[in-house]
Amino acid sequence: AAGSALATVTSAVIGDILMIYYLRTKSKKLTTSIHETKIGWKLQFEIYAIGIPASVTNIMATFAVALTNRYLIVHGADSVAAMGIAMKANMIINMVMVGFAFGAQPLIGYVYGAKDEQRFNKVVKFDIQVVASLAFMLTIILFIFAPQVIRIFMNDPQIVKEGALMLRWLSVSTTLAGI
Known part of the structure; x- marks a missing residue:
């Protein structure tokens, strides 16, 4: 289990490093700089209109799994x-x-x-x-x-x-x- 967890974390970190490297050195349109990022209110609203319900869905799914496990553990x-x-x-x-x-x-x-x-x-x-x-x-x-x-x-x-x-x-x- 520890090896599996280490592999999961390592692959995620390597993926993040590669993405940041690409954004910093190769991308002409995308940036990791907060100061260069400008998003209008309309676009922010559209993003939140999709993102908030998706987040709530994921949170509820997590609670559902936790409750299921809680009820199953007695068995x-x-x-x-x-x-x-x-x-x-x-x-x-x-x-x-x-x-x-x-x-x-x-x-x-x-x-x-x-x-x-x-x-x-x-x-x-x-x-x-x-x-x-x-x-x-x-x-x-x-x-x-x-x-x-x-x-x-x-x-x-x-x-x-x-x-x-x-x-x-x-x-x-x-x-x-x-x-």
């Missing part, structure tokens, strides 16, 4: 481990769905900006159909192969049993993740 560390594994496995699938949704945003924004309502509706409908279909298929796969997915992370029979059940319950949300 033992295996239950907490099983839920952690199930949540990570489900998160991978959800991130794929969110990636599809984010990938469609520029196209949807372009069509919306062009004020082509008919094409806008077609693009949104197509995106929802693709994402919902893929999510449905991935949900079925998670239901069928839940024990095998959990076994990728942990081979303990009790954790696999509990984790598979938890993953099946969590996977129900997959269809909604990208919509």
Whole structure:
């Protein structure tokens, strides 16, 4: 665990150093200087209008995980481990769905900006159909192969049993993740 934590921190620090180096030496438009950064009130409002709800969502998700762990701990560390594994496995699938949704945003924004309502509706409908279909298929796969997915992370029979059940319950949300 200590080696994993060290690798995580080291990679984050190296990434930060490389980004700062690039901004300081190579970038013509981006800067790390507070004095050179000027953002208008309208843009600040738009940033906060998106950022604050996203922050609240992340904070609430953190509390939800903490509460889940608190209620699971009475059933033992295996239950907490099983839920952690199930949540990570489900998160991978959800991130794929969110990636599809984010990938469609520029196209949807372009069509919306062009004020082509008919094409806008077609693009949104197509995106929802693709994402919902893929999510449905991935949900079925998670239901069928839940024990095998959990076994990728942990081979303990009790954790696999509990984790598979938890993953099946969590996977129900997959269809909604990208919509």
